[in-house]
Amino acid sequence: MTELEASWKQMVEEARSRARPTRVSGNGTIVLAARARRAAGIQPGDQVVSIPVGPGAVLVERVAGGAAGRTWREFLDSDDNPLRGAYGGDPQAYVDELRGPWRDDRS
Amino acid sequence: MARRSLLSALGETGAFVCDTAPLVYRLERSSSRSVLSVVDMLFDAVESGDLACIVPAVCATELLIRPYALGPPAVSVVDALLRSPGVAIASPELGTAHAAARHAARRTIPRLADAFVAATAAELRLPLVTGDRRLARAAAGLLVHDFA
Secondary structure, three states, rough: HHHHHHHHHHHHHHHHHHHHOOOOOOOOOOOHHHHOOOOOOOOOOOEEEEEEEEEEEEEEEEEEOOOOOOOOOHHOOOOOOOOOOOOOOOOHHHHHHOOOOOOOOOO | OOOHHHHHHHOOEEEEEOOHHHHHHHOOOOOOOHHHHHHHHHHHHHOOOEEEEEEHHHHHHHHHHHHHOOOHHHHHHHHHHHHHHHHHOOOOOHHHHHHHHHHHHOOOOHHHHHHHHHHHHHHHHEEEEEHHHHHHHHOOEEEEEHHO
């Protein structure tokens, strides 16, 4: 198991152990648990889609309104942005790390 | 003499192809204020509907790699940005593959991802905005630092 797989499995297990069931209403409405909503970065006013991913499992994914009434810049500058400095502080170095060395060895 | 802005350099095209680094500048907010200001001006124009931003699929992938290591909140922000109005993902077509292969074979753009990015811009006949001076030079792209 890779480190990434391990971290995902750990997150799922931790979430599962904390999750409390919520009942589906007659018209299909459910309440997203605040903890899950915060962890997924979904805010009031966001638009989401529901995608069935297996028996008894639905993926709720935000598709619009990530800033929830704010502009993208306001959201990204806020403490709600989980990506602040996440790429290492040097965007081109991040890209170079992924793409490898630039070898212009034309003769 | 006043510097020309990146928006004016884009002219009347109404759209641009975006390499990975400018999007990372926008998202992680850690670069110099002058660079951030250039990038924000660009993506604010996308958000307001004045410009369309075309992201090659390879750049979208690169943009998502670090978030997938961080977890769902980080993935969700990048996903929302890539799905937002004014942003579109460009999947490589056969013509793009030919153009990228020519760049790689001739070593004019030796790295495959760079070659795909440059080929996408050329195929769509749109300006390329990048954070890589070498790619900007090789593909006649616009380097964000030149406008900071």
